[in-house]
Amino acid sequence: MGATLWYPRCDGLLLSHLGYPYMGFLWEALPLVNDYLKRFFKDVQDLAVLCFWAVAGIFRRPFYLREIIEQMDLLGVGSLPIVILTGLFAGMALAIQLAVELVVFGAQSYLGRAVGVSIVREMGPVLTALMVAGRVCAGITAELGSMSVSQQIDALRVLGTDPVKKLVTPRLISAIVMLPVLTVLSDSVAMIGGYLVSVLISHQSFPAYWSSAGQAFTGQNLFGGVIKPFVFGFIIAIVGSHYGLQTEGGTRGVGRYTTHAVVVASTLILIFNFLITKLLISLYGWRT
Amino acid sequence: MDHVSCTLGGKPVLRDISLAVQEDEILAILGASGSGKTTILRLILALIRPDSGQIFVDGEEISRLPERKLMRVRQKIGMVFQEGALFDSLTVGENVAFPLREAGISEEAVEERVRKILGFVNLAETIDMMPEELSGGMKRRVAIARALAACDPRVMLYDEPTVGLDPITSHSICELIIRLREIHKVCSIMVTHSLNDAFKVATRFLVLKEGRIIFDGTGEELKSAQDPFIQKFYQWSLR
Numbered sequence: 001m002g003a004t005l006w007y008p009r010c011d012g013l014l015l016s017h018l019g020y021p022y023m024g025f026l027w028e029a030l031p032l033v034n035d036y037l038k039r040f041f042k043d044v045q046d047l048a049v050l051c052f053w054a055v056a057g058i059f060r061r062p063f064y065l066r067e068i069i070e071q072m073d074l075l076g077v078g079s080l081p082i083v084i085l086t087g088l089f090a091g092m093a094l095a096i097q098l099a100v101e102l103v104v105f106g107a108q109s110y111l112g113r114a115v116g117v118s119i120v121r122e123m124g125p126v127l128t129a130l131m132v133a134g135r136v137c138a139g140i141t142a143e144l145g146s147m148s149v150s151q152q153i154d155a156l157r158v159l160g161t162d163p164v165k166k167l168v169t170p171r172l173i174s175a176i177v178m179l180p181v182l183t184v185l186s187d188s189v190a191m192i193g194g195y196l197v198s199v200l201i202s203h204q205s206f207p208a209y210w211s212s213a214g215q216a217f218t219g220q221n222l223f224g225g226v227i228k229p230f231v232f233g234f235i236i237a238i239v240g241s242h243y244g245l246q247t248e249g250g251t252r253g254v255g256r257y258t259t260h261a262v263v264v265a266s267t268l269i270l271i272f273n274f275l276i277t278k279l280l281i282s283l284y285g286w287r288t
Numbered sequence: 289m290d291h292v293s294c295t296l297g298g299k300p301v302l303r304d305i306s307l308a309v310q311e312d313e314i315l316a317i318l319g320a321s322g323s324g325k326t327t328i329l330r331l332i333l334a335l336i337r338p339d340s341g342q343i344f345v346d347g348e349e350i351s352r353l354p355e356r357k358l359m360r361v362r363q364k365i366g367m368v369f370q371e372g373a374l375f376d377s378l379t380v381g382e383n384v385a386f387p388l389r390e391a392g393i394s395e396e397a398v399e400e401r402v403r404k405i406l407g408f409v410n411l412a413e414t415i416d417m418m419p420e421e422l423s424g425g426m427k428r429r430v431a432i433a434r435a436l437a438a439c440d441p442r443v444m445l446y447d448e449p450t451v452g453l454d455p456i457t458s459h460s461i462c463e464l465i466i467r468l469r470e471i472h473k474v475c476s477i478m479v480t481h482s483l484n485d486a487f488k489v490a491t492r493f494l495v496l497k498e499g500r501i502i503f504d505g506t507g508e509e510l511k512s513a514q515d516p517f518i519q520k521f522y523q524w525s526l527r
Contacts, residue, residue: 062392151373154335158367159387159438160359 043242050164050242057162057169067170075136075171076178083186086131090123091115091190095197111202112209115194116216120225124187126273129232132179133265137240140171141261144244145254153245163245172237179233180226187225224280231276232269239265292341292351294327301327303499305341309492311442314469314476316490318483318521323496325479326370329445332477333367334358346442364442366435366474368449372427374419380406380430381415387438405433409464425457432464436472444468446478450485462488483525495521 098114144167147153156163191213198204243261247253294302302324309315317325330336331343334350343351350361374383381402388398406412409429419427428449435441446465450458462485469476480486486493493510495503495518503510503518513519 062390147375150371150376151369152375154330154333155367155369155373155375157335158333158362158365159390159434160363161387161390162355162359 046246047238047242050168050245051238053162053164054168054172054238054241057165058173060165062165064166064170067166068173071170071174072178074139075132075174076181079132079135079178079182080185082131082135083128083182084189086127087124087186087189088193090127091119091193092197094118094123094190095194096201099197099202108202108204109208110212111198111204112194112211112213113215115198116191116213117221119187119190119194120216120221122273122277124190125183125225125228125232126269128183128186129179129229129236129269130266132182133232133236133269134262136175137236137265138258138262140237140240141244141247141258142254144241145247145257148245148247149250149253164241168237168241168245171241172234175233175237176230177233179229179236183225183229220280220284224276227280228273228276231272235268235272236265239268289328289331290342290344292331292338292343294324294331294336294338296327296336301499302331302338305499305501307494307501307504309443309475309477311475312469312473313492314465314478314490315492315494316486317477317479317494317496318481318486319496320521321481324499325496326447328496329367329447329477329479332443332445333362333365363439366432366438366441366444368428368431368435368444368446370447370451371424372419372431374422374427374430374434376419378419379415380411380417380419380422383419383430384433384437386434401437405437406430408436409433410460423457425453425461428453428461429464432461432468436468440472441474444474444476446476446480448480449478450480450482458482458485459488461485465489481525483522 095111095115098118099108099111102108102111102114144153147167153163153167156166194213195206195209198209199206240261243257243264247257249256289305289307292302292305293300305324305328307315317328319325327336331338331351332345334343334353338351341351342349345361346364348361350358353361374380375386378386384402384405385398388401393401402415403412406415409432411426411429411433414422414426414430419430422430435444444465449461449465453461465476465478466489468474476489478486478489487507490507493503493505493507494501495510495515497517502515503513505513510518511522513522
């Protein structure tokens, strides 16, 4: 054993035997960290390239109008039930929580405004985007992933069609158009949910709730509430398409990449939600 | 292909491959799984790039061309993928019409050409069927029809066109490949495991082993080759 201690081995045994077990572990972990970082930066680079060509596809012929309308139907109309249900119950739950707390301060009359600000600024865009990410981002990755593993993407390229323009750009356009629409619908339903709670539990009148809620609908709040889903729609379409086009490893690979896409899209939505909120507050001060 | 080498996933797949295929020739590429047969087809289509060497299609060097310029080059090549790679959301007719519609051809002309080509592969009656309703052999024939519809190809590539098919269907696919050469005068490259099918259609044979060409010649030369691997491959394939 002693004879091998001096030998410059890469598995960390040398450092461990010299009395630095943690450094030995670090030495062993280095190649893994190296691989992980390489994969991460390659992913980021591929995402950036895909973003560029998908956006460029919006302005280049041919324009796949039929595909765009189909995707709007799938993404927008198809997501309506889940988005409405989410909005309704999120609004009701939020109103109950706030009603209980506002009573403590004698500020029940602010319930509509509190619900409105929370829904329009934060909960509406984020909850809608997360629900759509779960449904649509997974769908995009699974569909494009199945096409990848069955060589249909290669077939498109061989037939002289740009897969990004044909498959990704229509999904991107439909996502950045339909997600703001879905968010506005979700916000509206959430406000109605809040109203139901305020009438049935908090015993407020119709004018009291809605006049208070009306103060939440300022231009700045509404702008923030629409710009966020625009960005989230972009994330959902690009992340879903990226992992779909990268899929390999047969049907098992489709499942793995789909899960990965939803996790990454959801995480990015939360990160960008914070960044946009910070940016808007810096720009406007954001007082209602 | 001129001194082409290619690495995939860190593993060398092709090593210093040089080969030329003439017009009116059907080249069969044979070899064990993982020997790099399909990689040659993917390189000719520029779906992947070589590490070194040059690839010419119809006299044009393609290995360094950007993707947008490759679209024009690929219009000279028809490709039949292993499982057909038909678009499963489109009907047979729409699959064959796909490249024509992408090219902006009028609907009347598209319909006429689709019916003509499907007739050529004896599948006129399947025009409204979905790919999932077709047998394996029918899928390959639709894939051939789609490749023909895309253009009047100068080169046809077939990736295991008869794999998983019964002998009668395999024979019909082989006949179709021969008819294509006779009528359209295209040069063809067929990757296959089946020596029987290769002998039916090919005018020239190439054997790959571990990414290198170990044989390039006629069928008669292949039969009498002294290389132990080729002899073993030949004997086992004809069993």
